Amino acid sequence: MTRNERFEQILLLLREGALLRARDLAARLGVSERTIWRDMATLVDYGVPIEGERGVGYILRRPLALPPLVLTHEEMAALRHLLRLAEAHADTRIGTGARTLAAKIRAVMPPEPEEDAAV
Structure with a gap:
């Protein structure tokens, strides 16, 4: 899975509205937690309204559409x-x-x- 495909999968999962932990996302996508942390930081830098932090979880602040x-x-x-x-x-x-x-x-x-x- 490419990085862009992983970003798309992360966004699809976040759109469901649940608080997602990096550990769960990593297991689901077959990558390390550190990769998820970096991906989340990159998505936030791109302007995606993600709220959360390491150890707690991540959620979309508002719908992405x-x-x-x-x-x-x-x-x-x-x-x-x-x-x-x-x-x-x-x-x-x-x-x-x-x-x-x-x-x-x-x-x-x-x-x-x-x-x-x-x-």
């Missing part, structure tokens, strides 16, 4: 274009993040409109 958005056709076209650009980014970390983000966004986006060939 984006509010619903209503986009125009032009905004949808721009979003699709930006996703393609980000996915092609040479930096592996950004490209990987962009690909997983794009997959999540595309899963909830309406299909791209087909060009009207009959015009």
Whole structure:
């Protein structure tokens, strides 16, 4: 499991709302407690609203989700274009993040409109 996959798993577990100890997370994810401590510090540095500490446990302070958005056709076209650009980014970390983000966004986006060939 990659570090990004582990971050995603940690966030999924935290979204359940229970207080989670590093020991339990480590056992569940097959890593050391120290790795969980470092991961939690990194996630907090990224702005994830995690509250807790070593020896006590961790919990999300508030739900981690984006509010619903209503986009125009032009905004949808721009979003699709930006996703393609980000996915092609040479930096592996950004490209990987962009690909997983794009997959999540595309899963909830309406299909791209087909060009009207009959015009």
